Amino acid sequence: MNDVVIRVVAGLGRITLNRPKAINALNHGMVRAIDAALVAWADDDAVRGVVVDGAGERGLCAGGDIRSIHDDARAGGTASLGFWADEYRLNARIARFPKPYTAFMDGVVMGGGVGVSAHGSLRVVTERTRLAMPEVGIGLAPDVGGTYLLSRAPGESGTFAALTGATLSGADAVFLGLADVVVPAEQLPFLLATPTEDVIRAHAVPPGESRLAAGWIDECFAADTVEEILDRLHRAGEDATAKEILTRSPTSLKVTLAALRRARDLPDLESALEQEYRVSAACLRGHDLPEGIRAQIVDKDRSPRWSPATLSEVDEALVEKHFAEPEIPFTLTRGAR
Numbered sequence: 001m002n003d004v005v006i007r008v009v010a011g012l013g014r015i016t017l018n019r020p021k022a023i024n025a026l027n028h029g030m031v032r033a034i035d036a037a038l039v040a041w042a043d044d045d046a047v048r049g050v051v052v053d054g055a056g057e058r059g060l061c062a063g064g065d066i067r068s069i070h071d072d073a074r075a076g077g078t079a080s081l082g083f084w085a086d087e088y089r090l091n092a093r094i095a096r097f098p099k100p101y102t103a104f105m106d107g108v109v110m111g112g113g114v115g116v117s118a119h120g121s122l123r124v125v126t127e128r129t130r131l132a133m134p135e136v137g138i139g140l141a142p143d144v145g146g147t148y149l150l151s152r153a154p155g156e157s158g159t160f161a162a163l164t165g166a167t168l169s170g171a172d173a174v175f176l177g178l179a180d181v182v183v184p185a186e187q188l189p190f191l192l193a194t195p196t197e198d199v200i201r202a203h204a205v206p207p208g209e210s211r212l213a214a215g216w217i218d219e220c221f222a223a224d225t226v227e228e229i230l231d232r233l234h235r236a237g238e239d240a241t242a243k244e245i246l247t248r249s250p251t252s253l254k255v256t257l258a259a260l261r262r263a264r265d266l267p268d269l270e271s272a273l274e275q276e277y278r279v280s281a282a283c284l285r286g287h288d289l290p291e292g293i294r295a296q297i298v299d300k301d302r303s304p305r306w307s308p309a310t311l312s313e314v315d316e317a318l319v320e321k322h323f324a325e326p327e328i329p330f331t332l333t334r335g336a337r
Contacts, residue, residue, distance in 0.1 A: 020056025115144025
């Protein structure tokens with residue numbers, strides 16, 4: 001069985017992520033196959049647009065194949081660097097794709113799943129959408145262009161999403177700017193069979209209220225340090241959010257906040273992806289990434305032993321190390337299809 005099913009149907013390039021038992025988690029072969037298809041379709045007059053969905057009932061994509069990243073990190077390998085380089089090239093290609101690119105973001109959409117959907121031209125969510133950028137919980141930082149998207153979300157909603165790793169609704173995704181329309185999940189079979197923008201928008205429903213519109217989010221998450229964000233959360237009576245953040249990797253929290261603030265000043269998506277690659281490469285050589293994946297995915301004890309263990313132990317030098325040039329550099333061509 002192919003991990004990704006790629007075909008042309010009635011003038012549309014159709015991409016179906018096809019690992020339903022793994023909630024369609026991306027592996028390197030899938031990334032390469034999707035990228036090759038987009039390269040071919042960009043200049044193919046017989047293809048007027050692209051439609052992306054996921055097989056099964058659980059979701060579009062649960063992210064990257066992080067178990068393989070865990071094994072690579074423990075072995076001191078470089079395979080993950082190659083995977084990230086190709087994945088980030090794909091993210092940039094989706095954003096610059098010259099034809100309509102429609103992504104159906106039903107069910108679980110996390111990490112790499114955001115990368116293959118949220119850079120498209122029409123992003124469709126449902127009441128079943130459960131979207132997250134949960135990287136701080138495994139010792140990583142938001143990637144796949146996530147820092148670019150979240151740094152440009154309204155107010156500090158993107159900072160909230162990145163530092164909590166919280167699971168978000170379809171309404172939240174629209175509020176963040178990661179999705180365009182909400183449609184009823186029961187309409188998906190019809191819309192997948194007739195995936196034109198006019199038809200999709202005709203079946204759209206009001207997104208509803210997003211919890212990210214709460215005023216305390218902007219007030220608390222505008223602080224310059226993670227410690228000050230936590231202090232503001234306690235003063236605002238949002239102790240549960242502060243407690244949630246404190247379960248994440250202290251290093252990842254500080255690196256993520258720095259990456260988001262820097263991404264605001266970067267000129268384009270490609271620059272953010274290059275920065276994310278440097279951060280990801282540093283995480284690969286650090287302690288917390290393999291430990292976080294072990295705790296969440298391998299042993300599933302949900303008790304990661306972070307090192308450094310506290311925010312106060314994460315100094316500026318360690319944060320800056322994550323933005324240094326890695327052993328295998330990575331650059332993107334601007335505006336390339």
